[in-house]
Amino acid sequence: MTPATETEAADLRQVLQEATAEVIVERGLGAFSLREVARRAGVSHAAPGYHFGDMEGLLTALAIEGLDTLHRQTAAAAAMTTDPIERLRLIGVAYVQVGMNFPAHMEVAFRPDVVDGDHPSLQTCGTSAFGVLEDAVRDIAETHNPKLDVRKASHLCWSAMQGLVELHPKLTRLDEMSGVPASSIDDLVSSFTSLLVTGFLHADD
Amino acid sequence: MTPATETEAADLRQVLQEATAEVIVERGLGAFSLREVARRAGVSHAAPGYHFGDMEGLLTALAIEGLDTLHRQTAAAAAMTTDPIERLRLIGVAYVQVGMNFPAHMEVAFRPDVVDGDHPSLQTCGTSAFGVLEDAVRDIAETHNPKLDVRKASHLCWSAMQGLVELHPKLTRLDEMSGVPASSIDDLVSSFTSLLVTGFLHADD
DNA sequence: CGAGATATCTTGACACTGTCAAGCTGAAGT
DNA sequence: ACTTCAGCTTGACAGTGTCAAGATATCTCG
Numbered sequence: 001m002t003p004a005t006e007t008e009a010a011d012l013r014q015v016l017q018e019a020t021a022e023v024i025v026e027r028g029l030g031a032f033s034l035r036e037v038a039r040r041a042g043v044s045h046a047a048p049g050y051h052f053g054d055m056e057g058l059l060t061a062l063a064i065e066g067l068d069t070l071h072r073q074t075a076a077a078a079a080m081t082t083d084p085i086e087r088l089r090l091i092g093v094a095y096v097q098v099g100m101n102f103p104a105h106m107e108v109a110f111r112p113d114v115v116d117g118d119h120p121s122l123q124t125c126g127t128s129a130f131g132v133l134e135d136a137v138r139d140i141a142e143t144h145n146p147k148l149d150v151r152k153a154s155h156l157c158w159s160a161m162q163g164l165v166e167l168h169p170k171l172t173r174l175d176e177m178s179g180v181p182a183s184s185i186d187d188l189v190s191s192f193t194s195l196l197v198t199g200f201l202h203a204d205d
Numbered sequence: 206m207t208p209a210t211e212t213e214a215a216d217l218r219q220v221l222q223e224a225t226a227e228v229i230v231e232r233g234l235g236a237f238s239l240r241e242v243a244r245r246a247g248v249s250h251a252a253p254g255y256h257f258g259d260m261e262g263l264l265t266a267l268a269i270e271g272l273d274t275l276h277r278q279t280a281a282a283a284a285m286t287t288d289p290i291e292r293l294r295l296i297g298v299a300y301v302q303v304g305m306n307f308p309a310h311m312e313v314a315f316r317p318d319v320v321d322g323d324h325p326s327l328q329t330c331g332t333s334a335f336g337v338l339e340d341a342v343r344d345i346a347e348t349h350n351p352k353l354d355v356r357k358a359s360h361l362c363w364s365a366m367q368g369l370v371e372l373h374p375k376l377t378r379l380d381e382m383s384g385v386p387a388s389s390i391d392d393l394v395s396s397f398t399s400l401l402v403t404g405f406l407h408a409d410d
Numbered sequence: 411c412g413a414g415a416t417a418t419c420t421t422g423a424c425a426c427t428g429t430c431a432a433g434c435t436g437a438a439g440t
Numbered sequence: 441a442c443t444t445c446a447g448c449t450t451g452a453c454a455g456t457g458t459c460a461a462g463a464t465a466t467c468t469c470g
Contacts, residue, residue, distance in 0.1 A: 009418070028318030030234075034457065044420050046458085051418090055457065110371060113233030117375075123382065130379055151385060152396040155376050156365060159397070163368030164360075166315060170322075171360050174335055177328065180356060191357045192364070199404025214447070239428065249449050251429085256447090260428065 013051050013061075015041045020062050024104035029114065034058070059108045060115040060122060066105025067125035070098045074132045084139035089193040091136055092161055096189050099165040106165065133157055140200055148203050153196075160192055218256050218266075220246045225267055229309035234319065239263070264313045265320040265327060271310025272330035275303045279337045289344035294398040296341055297366055301394050304370035311370065338362055345405055353408050358401075365397055 019040040024032055034055045035045045052058040077094035078087050099106045108115055115122065134154040141148040168185050175182040183191070224245040229237055239260045240250045257263040282299035283292050304311045313320055320327065339359040346353040373390050380387040388396070 012418090030316070030319035033455080035455075045456090046421080047419065049458065110375065111235070112374065114235035117378075123378070126375065127379055127382065149396065151380070152388070152393065153400060155369075155372075155393060156397050156400055158376070159368030159372055160361060160365040161368065162372055163364030163366070166371070167360075167364055167367055169317065170315065170331065171363070173322075173328070174332055175356070177332065183357065183360075188357065188360060191354065192361050195358060195361055195404040195408055196400070197404070198407045199400040199402070202403045202407050203400055217447090238426080240426080250427090251450080252448060254429070 009051070012041065012043065012047070016043075016048050016051065016058065017062055017065060020058055021102070021104035024107060029104075029107055029111070032059075056114065056116055059111075060119050062105055063109040063111075063115045064119070064121045064125055066098075066102055066109045067122065067129055069102055069105065070095065070109075071125055071129040071132065073098050074129060078132055078136055084136060084143055085193075085197050088133075088136045088140065088157070088197060089190060091133055092157070092189040092193050093186060095161045096165060096185050100185070110162065130154070130158060137200070140197065144201050145203060148200050153200055153203070157196060160196065161189075164188060164192065214256070217246065217248065217252070221248075221253050221256065221263065222267055222270060225263055226307070226309035229312060234309075234312055234316070237264075261319065261321055264316075265324050267310055268314040268316075268320045269324070269326045269330055271303075271307055271314045272327065272334055274307055274310065275300065275314075276330055276334040276337065278303050279334060283337055283341060289341060289348055290398075290402050293338075293341045293345065293362070293402060294395060296338055297362070297394040297398050298391060300366045301370060301390050305390070315367065335359070335363060342405070345402065349406050350408060353405050358405055358408070362401060365401065366394075369393060369397065 016037060019037045020032075022040065023036050027033070027036075032055075034048055037058070038045045038048055041047070048055075048058055052061055074091045074094045077090040080090055081087050109122075109126075117123075134150065137148075137154045137157060138150045141150050141153070164185065168188070172182040221242060224242045225237075227245065228241050232238070232241075237260075239253055242263070243250045243253055246252070253260075253263055257266055279296045279299045282295040285295055286292050314327075314331075322328075339355065342353075342359045342362060343355045346355050346358070369390070373393070377387040
């Protein structure tokens, strides 16, 4: 109720982003409500708009936070080994773990219909996260196969991981319907990485 | 204004689905409006609800139509060749072309937050579409590498294609920002297929 | 110390929304 | 001719996002 200090205002922005993630996870993005976020944060319905401009601004801030987390966690994973192939696998595991630990953040990160895709920070964070992956693929190319098209191979890796995160619930259901024991997502990441790297090592584009 | 015959009612359902796809493409799914669909179809705001139950029902019908189209077009593509490797590439091209020709259908097809993921037809169409892909991968395993885990390899293919369709706008932008000439999506499909198949041929799980 | 500026809210209004219920109309069935 | 039914329309309601105006506490400056 009382006006906030700068620190309190920053705290409120963080509370609003946490409430946003909570509402997305509980209700689905399709039923997202800015007023519900305000209620959970204990402020009036107009407060989020003051801090973030509008609903798109708030969701964009959440997407930036998500891609920043993705970048930091994939960079940390990459630093855990000097073996380029193992590095790619660890990056994949980190990617999927961020997707599971921050589902709302990652869900909005690739939704041009609800976030501002032109936002500079969103693009910068996305470029940084992609860079970690591309560096790992480049290392593989340098040590095992200089013929590999690093750019395209990096695109394939990201597409595969992004597709896995999004499709995993559906693929799991397909497996269950076929009576096949579903794989854990970590297991799939390792299998995917193995198959992808095998292709990279033998590629002769 | 006048009550419809059964044929006219079916026509209206089709008109509503076409208007739905149009609104999604123009406004984005995040700003989708059922009343706008009704306006474009020239009926009252309650008519879509009568035919489809509610907004989720309408979007689910669109998703089913999309997956059915995907199944039919990937099956047709698969029938165009007897070479298993070329078949997989053609399936990938067909997948991406459906994604580009029916963006609204494919956008809602994987959105559990706006469609009814438990709808039997949605699952049946999804299973059928996946089956075309899995058959192609199985043929590759039988002719080139019996050690290949067909299920996981199929999952990888679908994840990669789905990820490509969704990420292609963002990846294209990353390429342009880096001064790299962006690849066409068909070119990427061919490169992806080549890399994936190379991995499949040499896999020894 | 008081006045003015500023940041950070709140309140209220507006137009739009999805859903539901009641009612209308024409065709089909008895 | 009456009843039933499918396929709508109209109207109401509660919730929504955004905007404008106003309130309040803090900060700055003379």
